[in-house]
Amino acid sequence: MTNDVLIMRGVTREYAVGGPFAKKKTLKALRGIDLTVSRGQTLGLVGESGCGKSTLAKILLGVEEPTAGIVLVDGRPLNSYDRLERAKLIQPVFQDPYSSLNPRMTVEAIISAPLAVRGVGTRVSRRKRVEELAAEVGLPRHLVDAYPSQLSGGQRQRVAIARALIGEPKILICDEPTSALDVSVQSQILNLLHRLKQELNLTMILISHNLAVVHHLADEVAVMYLGQIVERGPSEEIFERPHHPYTDALLKAVLIPRPGSRLPDLGLQAEFPSPLNPPSGCAFHPRCPYAQADCSRIAPATRGEQRSYRCHYPLNLVEASLTSAAS
Numbered sequence: 001m002t003n004d005v006l007i008m009r010g011v012t013r014e015y016a017v018g019g020p021f022a023k024k025k026t027l028k029a030l031r032g033i034d035l036t037v038s039r040g041q042t043l044g045l046v047g048e049s050g051c052g053k054s055t056l057a058k059i060l061l062g063v064e065e066p067t068a069g070i071v072l073v074d075g076r077p078l079n080s081y082d083r084l085e086r087a088k089l090i091q092p093v094f095q096d097p098y099s100s101l102n103p104r105m106t107v108e109a110i111i112s113a114p115l116a117v118r119g120v121g122t123r124v125s126r127r128k129r130v131e132e133l134a135a136e137v138g139l140p141r142h143l144v145d146a147y148p149s150q151l152s153g154g155q156r157q158r159v160a161i162a163r164a165l166i167g168e169p170k171i172l173i174c175d176e177p178t179s180a181l182d183v184s185v186q187s188q189i190l191n192l193l194h195r196l197k198q199e200l201n202l203t204m205i206l207i208s209h210n211l212a213v214v215h216h217l218a219d220e221v222a223v224m225y226l227g228q229i230v231e232r233g234p235s236e237e238i239f240e241r242p243h244h245p246y247t248d249a250l251l252k253a254v255l256i257p258r259p260g261s262r263l264p265d266l267g268l269q270a271e272f273p274s275p276l277n278p279p280s281g282c283a284f285h286p287r288c289p290y291a292q293a294d295c296s297r298i299a300p301a302t303r304g305e306q307r308s309y310r311c312h313y314p315l316n317l318v319e320a321s322l323t324s325a326a327s
Ligand SMILES: Nc1ncnc2c1ncn2[C@@H]1O[C@H](COP(=O)(O)OP(=O)(O)O)[C@@H](O)[C@H]1O
Pocket: 015, 017, 027, 028, 029, 047, 048, 049, 050, 051, 052, 053, 054, 055, 056, 275
């Protein structure tokens, strides 16, 4: 069996948008995503709001179907698994632990629901498993009988993580798991995910608009822009030597924190473009400080394998040509 748990090839998702009387337009939320995730690895998926991160998560969770392309989990097309099988493949942890937990259920009922639905075990054995998991995710034991309203945001997110883990899914998808939490709690949840990843050898997709959030957890990072992956590679390499000017801008935004701003201020010229009307050529060219004339005409192909990027003038090559010109 291959070690690639997840393979996505050419995954595209289009939405028809516009009112009942207006002419329908096509919004391309994902434009040909290629991704591979190996067992036990964490993939960090980063990019500004609107670039398609949650759409990708929804496709993996089976909430949305791709309009084109293929998704394989353990070598089998995702849509060939039935609903119950799917629940054992991929489990989510969402951004907002306030709206994602049923307020009328106790913590025990919430965490054990995935097992209860499938009729796995007895009430007593499920209770035992919930208590073990509560300990594993750092939730005080007495809170197992509490309701979500009695918990803090961080405790709720621990419940969401325990619920996601109870069925031992092949992949855990965390979509902005800390962005709704206080700054002081964010690092606790990230540390918890880090420990679980090591102890349970989890395969994880960690989605964030903030590169700093994925830095310590991700083995590999994929940077998304307007529905495409523009750069991908081992986490340390992406952080130390970004090749794509967009990755570089995201990194600089992390280094210069702007208090009060939840989204990174990229310090780039133009605003994030509309996916209804993506720029010609390289979609990043209107905001790119290094853009040349051909960037607006020719869409760059993906170059490289393990370390790949989609750019005509990547920073590594620009630097190399400057050094050779100087010598
Ligand atoms: N159900 C939908 N119908 C129409 N457009 C959508 C729908 N879901 C998402 N989009 C659009 O797709 C793009 C990507 O959205 P999303 O995946 O939520 O981005 P992200 O999670 O990176 O912020 C956005 O322009 C968004 O408005």
